[in-house]
Amino acid sequence: MSRFQNKQELFSFGVFGEEVRKKLCPLRASIDILEGEYFFLCYLESRQEHFQEEAYTINWYKETAGKQQLIKETRRIVSQMNFLEFWPAELSDSGNYSVIHSNGKQNVTIQKWTLNVLERNKSSCFNENHLTTEIKSAGVGHSLKCNDLSVYENDSIAWYKDCKNYEHETERELNFRSLTVQNSGIYTCKILINHEGTIYHSTNTIKLVVEEDAPEAFTLEIVGHHEEIETEIGKEEILNCTGFLGNYMKEDASLYWLINQTFPEQCTGIPENEPSICEEELKKLQLGKKFYITRLLRIKKVRDEDMHHNFTCMLQADESTRIKIVKLKKGKTQDLPVHIFTTGMVLALLFPFVAVALVFVFVIFRVDFILFYRSICRRDDTAGDGKEYDAFVSYLKDCVSPIEEEREFALKILPMILEENFGYKLCIFERDVFAGGAFVDDIHSFIDKSRRLIIILSQNYVSDRAIYELESGLHKALVERKTKIILIEYMPISDYNFLPESLSLLPSKRVVKWKKDKSLPVNSRFWKNLRYLMPAKPIKIKTREHYNNLDLGSEAAQPWNEGCGFNAIV
Structure with a gap:
């Protein structure tokens, strides 16, 4: 009796405990092995009992030129039941594998793998990419x-x-x-x-x-908890799963999605050939000294059956596994109701020219329409969320070559318009935080208490403290998904290299550009775009007659804190 058959019998008849069987056949989407070595793929049959009362066959397939080809058993490659063995693996074995159960009427894909056979290092006993x-x-x-x-x-x-x-x-x-x-x-x-x-x-x-003094131990956690996402039939949804690895990148860490214990297809990047549900490539992120891996699951159009699926994100490393389950549920319509768009489509079919004109007007004045809709419905996104501030304001605080106009904008103009005219409550470090606190704790605390993080960018946004506020905000926006970021480009910036690379992951539509005198009036496009990005809130107007005629050079316009930001407070 061959070694394979012995293992098969032991596996099938339960001689191995459940934990041993899981170690033998871990649920992995991608596997790296070395050429010239023995290796096997296997799966836990107990997880996929589709034909409990019927006879069925098990076939192994490899994807070749975009088509699945049945693997024929040879002396080197042996397939039987739960196992596919390589005696040994060769470079040509790299590719996508799957195992399918069939009862003659129905084929069920049990599991898929991507196998990467790495070239052996001729001058060493190991490969740097396989440790x-x-x-x-x-x-x-x-x-x-x-x-x-x-x-x-x-x-x-x-x-x-x-x-x-x-x-x-x-x-x-x-x-x-x-x-x-x-x-x-x-x-x-x-x-x-x-x-x-x-x-x-x-x-x-x-x-x-x-x-001697090792850094923080390796951490393996999925950011966030099990959650339900409100959505609608026909809407596109992008599910994000992020794994936290601690202070160093674990090379063998894997992160992938399952849909009811089945692997989704990989996204192709070609819209017309994209599957209805597909998984993006794994991405690695570094925010400060912390390392993360993240993967997106794209749902092209939500179907009714998707509301009953479990979308499971699995994070694995060092024989440890963490999971996060996401479910979809029908939610309430926000901002513009769907029936408005449906009516617009009907009008477009009946009255093409009128429809085109309406669409053009809507695109141009979209922000105005949404602000008007919020005002009429008196929407309030701030009620009951436990936040104290509507936005935390971060701006240049460097004593070297200070720009008075920029400080004036952050300390006077921005709060004057948003607070006194539109009822928002801002947290400005220099104005609202008492001296003597711990800087790092204060920054985290006040960003946590805020619904938005407003960052005023210019060529001089380079101080250590400003960059720290930016990285803290990016962490909460990209990873924790607690705080949304609004970027105000106060002065034109030609080079963004001094900013964190993860800033490029933010949507470009969250950038608002200040155009000096043109942006100053309270009804300018700048303030409308800024209000659109702020949380919806009923307006509480306090009358002031000089919003449209602010004197930027007057003594009354000087900041409340005459020091240089961080140096003056701490």
């Missing part, structure tokens, strides 16, 4: 574990450190009672497997870093 990193503190006990590609005790095991035989260790775990800095190195576990008279091997490489 995991573990950072530990000196003085603690630790174990390095070999992989689970072999399940038999008689398989030979050898350990290597930096490609040299390590103390003749032959156990599956390499134990350290008390780590020292000298234990740092690259450890490779090599399993020798005897199959039909030929010796094959499989390796697992771990980079161990031992530090």
Whole structure:
């Protein structure tokens, strides 16, 4: 009896515990392996019992030239039930694999994988792209574990450190009672497997870093909790899942979506060929010293059956798994009701020229229409959300070459218009925060209390504190999804290289440009666009006659705080 059959019997008849079977067949969308090594794909059949009362066949497929081709068993590639084995894997094995159950009438795709076969490093015993990193503190006990590609005790095991035989260790775990800095190195576990008279091997490489004062331990968390998203039939939805990895990027961390335990298709980037539901490529983010990975799930048009699906995001690393479940539910229409657009479409069919004119007018005056709609309905997005401020204002606070007009705009003009004329409540650090507090805690606290973060950008927006406020806001906007950012381009900016790269992920429609005298009147396009981006709130007007004739150079227009921002307060 072959080794494969032994494993199949043990697997099928439950000799392995559930945890062991999960380690043998982890739910992974993408897998990296080395050429010339033994490897197998497998799945947990108990998760997918589609034909419990009927006979069915199991077939393995590989995608070739965009088409699925049935894998024919050879001496090197063996397929049977839950397993597909490679004796050994070759570079040409890279590609997309799937396993399908069929009862003759219906085909059900059980699971999909993307297999990447990496080229072996001819001058080393490992490949830099095929190792995991573990950072530990000196003085603690630790174990390095070999992989689970072999399940038999008689398989030979050898350990290597930096490609040299390590103390003749032959156990599956390499134990350290008390780590020292000298234990740092690259450890490779090599399993020798005897199959039909030929010796094959499989390796697992771990980079161990031992530090006297190790940084914060590796963290594996999904940002946010299980949630329900209000939507409507026919609407496009983009689901975001972000994994937090702590202070360093874990190379073997994976993040992917499942739809009722089934992998979605990959987005093609070609709109006409895009699947109705598809998964974007994995993206890596670094905000300050924190590392994240994120992946989007695009739903082209929400269907009624989508309201009953579980959209599950799975984050995996170091044999740990975190999940987040997102569900869709029918919600209320916001801003403009759908029937207005439906009526517009009917008019477009009956009266083409009138419809084109209406669409043109709506595009030009869209912001005016929405502000009018909010005013008529007296919408209030601020009620009951627990926030204290409508917006936190961040602007240049550098004593080196200060620009008085910019400080004047932030400390006088902006609050005068938004607070006194439209009833908003702003948090301006120099005006509203008492001296003596902890700067970092204050920034986080006041941004948390605010519904928006208004950032006044100019060529001089370079102070450490201003950049910190920007990164804090980006973290809450892109990752925590708690605070929306509004960028005011106070002066034309030709080079954005000094700003965080993640700023490019913000929608361009959230940028408002200040055009000096042209933007000053309270009914200018600048203030309308700014109010559109602010949360809807019933207007509480306090009459002032000089909004349209502000004197930027008068003494009355001087900021309340005469110091240089951070230096004057802290």
